[in-house]
Amino acid sequence: MQIPEEALLIRYGEIGLKGGNRPRFEKILASNLRVALSNVPSLTIQRIRGRMLVRGQTPTIEMAVAARRVFGVTSVSPAQVVARNPEAMLEAARTLAAEAIAREHAGTSRIRFKVSVNRADKTFPLRSIEVARTVGAALIADESRLIVDLKDPELEIGVDLRTEGVYVFAGRQKAYGGLPVSSTGRVHCLLSGGFDSPVAAWQCMKRGMRVDFVSFYSFPFVGPQTREKVLRIAEKLTEWQPQAMLYVVPFSPYQEAIRDHCDERYRTVLYRRAMQRIASVIARTRKGKALVTGESIGQVASQTLENLRLIESASKLPVLRPLVTFDKTEIIALAREIGTHGLSNLPAPDCCTVFQPAQPVIHGQLSEVEHAEAQIDIGKLTYDAVQGTERISLLHQP
Ligand code: ATP
Ligand code: MG
Numbered sequence: 317m318q319i320p321e322e323a324l325l326i327r328y329g330e331i332g333l334k335g336g337n338r339p340r341f342e343k344i345l346a347s348n349l350r351v352a353l354s355n356v357p358s359l360t361i362q363r364i365r366g367r368m369l370v371r372g373q374t375p376t377i378e379m380a381v382a383a384r385r386v387f388g389v390t391s392v393s394p395a396q397v398v399a400r401n402p403e404a405m406l407e408a409a410r411t412l413a414a415e416a417i418a419r420e421h422a423g424t425s426r427i428r429f430k431v432s433v434n435r436a437d438k439t440f441p442l443r444s445i446e447v448a449r450t451v452g453a454a455l456i457a458d459e460s461r462l463i464v465d466l467k468d469p470e471l472e473i474g475v476d477l478r479t480e481g482v483y484v485f486a487g488r489q490k491a492y493g494g495l496p497v498s499s500t501g502r503v504h505c506l507l508s509g510g511f512d513s514p515v516a517a518w519q520c521m522k523r524g525m526r527v528d529f530v531s532f533y534s535f536p537f538v539g540p541q542t543r544e545k546v547l548r549i550a551e552k553l554t555e556w557q558p559q560a561m562l563y564v565v566p567f568s569p570y571q572e573a574i575r576d577h578c579d580e581r582y583r584t585v586l587y588r589r590a591m592q593r594i595a596s597v598i599a600r601t602r603k604g605k606a607l608v609t610g611e612s613i614g615q616v617a618s619q620t621l622e623n624l625r626l627i628e629s630a631s632k633l634p635v636l637r638p639l640v641t642f643d644k645t646e647i648i649a650l651a652r653e654i655g656t657h658g659l660s661n662l663p664a665p666d667c668c669t670v671f672q673p674a675q676p677v678i679h680g681q682l683s684e685v686e687h688a689e690a691q692i693d694i695g696k697l698t699y700d701a702v703q704g705t706e707r708i709s710l711l712h713q714p
Contacts, residue, residue, distance in 0.1 A: 321397040324376045325476070325483055326368040326383055329390040329493050345388045345496040351558040352382045355714040364480045365436065369397075380489055382714060385556055387522050388496035393474065393485035400482050402442060402450065408484040409451045409473050410458055416471055416486040417459060428465035429455070429473065436478045447475055495524030497557040502526045503636065504599040505608040506591055507562075508666050509545045512610025512639055514553055514656040515647050519638035520608050521556050528560050528602065529553075530595045532567040532587075534670045542664040547708065549659045554710045556654070563598050564706040567591075570697045571670055578688035581677040584618045586688060589630035593694070594701045596632035607631055612639040612647070617676040626680050 328345060346361050346368060353359055356372035356379060370379055376394035383392050396412065398404040409431070421427045431451045433444040442450070451473065456462050462471075476483040505517040507529040517527045531546045543564060550562040567590075574586045595607050611619050611627075618627070628635040639647060651657040677684075 321371070322376050323395050323397050323483070324370040324379045324383060325393045325395040325485055326370060326389055327366075327391045327393075327488070328368070328388050341388070341496060341499050344499045345386070348386050348388070348496050348498070348558055349383060351712050352386050352714060353379060354712075362480070364478060367476075369395075369480075369483070384489060384491040386496070387492060387494040387524065387556065388499075389491040390493045391488040391490050393488050395474075395476075395483045395485035398482050398484060400437075400440070402447075405447070405475060405482055405484060406451060406454055409475065410454060412484060412486040413455050413462075413471070413473050414458065417461075421461075421471065425461060426463055427459075427461050427471055428469050429462050429471040430464060430466050430469040431455070431473045431475065433475045434477065436476070439479075440477045440482075447477070451475060492522060494522035497521050497524060498526045500524035501605045502528065502603055503606045503608050504528050504530050504563075504595055504602070504604045506595055506610075507531045507546060507550060508610070509542060509549065509660060509662075509664050510610065510666065511644075511651050511657065511660045512612065512615075512647055513608075514549050514610070514660060515642075515650045515654065516608050516610040516636075516638045517553050518556060518650070518654050518656075520636060521553070526557060526560070527553070527608065528599075528604065529562045530591075530598055531562065531564050532591055532594075533564050534568045534571060535566065537568055537571075537670040538665045541662075542666065545659060545662055545664045549656055550708075551710055551713075552656055552659060553654075554712050558712050560710045561602070562708040562710060564708065565594055565598075565701050566704040567701065568670075570594075570701060573692040573697055574688075575671045577691040579684065580673045581675055582680060582684060582688050583671060583673045584676050585623055585626055585680050585685065588618055588623075588627040589685065589689075590694075590697070590701075592627060592631035592635070593698050596630075597698060597702050598705065599633055604633065606634040606636050608636045608638070610639055610647075611637050612642050612644075615644065617678050620678055622679040622681075623677070626682060626685055629682070 356374040359372040362369040380392045396408040398408045431448045433447045435444045474485045503525045505527050507513045529550045554560045570590045
């Protein structure tokens, strides 16, 4: 008997809906998958209406782990590609069911299951319902603990009948959905070593943005471990996109000028405005369409509605704040899920703690801010910061 061929079946959701844009989104998705799976020998990605089929000389279970991290993908299933006849299909279904039961249902007395059939190939000799019945009956004959439950199955055996081939799979591993990175444009995220901004960056990638990173580095008031920490976070986040740039901006001269010449209570707001100004300049030379921060309403003194307004008014680009409505506990949970929590948790001071005022302003006023900024040479400080910026190019490491 011929050994069935293994492949990874990839489903994508939203991008299927985009009408005329669809081929473009699919192309980007395929290209991002190719990067995520670039360590797979003899990789091929085949587009079959509404799905992608990935083959290569790596176990499909391993390919599934990498493919789940590609935004746009809604779920994946390791599958067997079988000959276009009922016997081959049945054989694959029995093998896959037996494996899944041994792996996930040992020691249970009943297993709710269903067979789902998608018959895109209308010339296949059996109708969907007949395939489902035949496969279901064969599985029950093999395993008496199986009971049919179409609404809430614990085990799903899927049969996808297409003109390109017949695919049989057990279960679907959910992925994150969203849109493929780079399909909606490029943004620059103000990345600190905290918990929030990495999660904000991830949320934007999920909506199809390529995210580059801008980090403000107050050397020598904070040490090299702070730069190292941010670099590692940026690398970690680049596991979710093909590539990124990290800009490390020397920030101390700006902060010293603010310390020496401006109202102490406004320091944090002024730092944040300086960040927006510098990041806008960097972003605009790189076709960035927006800035992103990890700010969330009410979390700290600088995050009142009034202060957020003051901060964003220093930006030349729209400011996206994906976490505005998130609680800290929700942010921490997501940070764990995406793998940045451990890094953000490492001890290293951030630039904002440098010369921190005892009594920061809570409801800042634009007139005060403008007065404070008139005392320093914003143009030169911004120019020097951009000129002194270190540029680090990051590539996805499969
Ligand atoms: P985070 O956990 O992201 O540091 P936070 O709750 O600690 O956020 P702040 O420290 O007030 O909040 O920072 C608000 C936002 O300003 C951050 O989410 C980030 O986008 C930006 N930011 C703060 N410090 C830096 C920095 N050193 N470099 C780049 N961006 C920064
Ligand atoms: Mg912070």
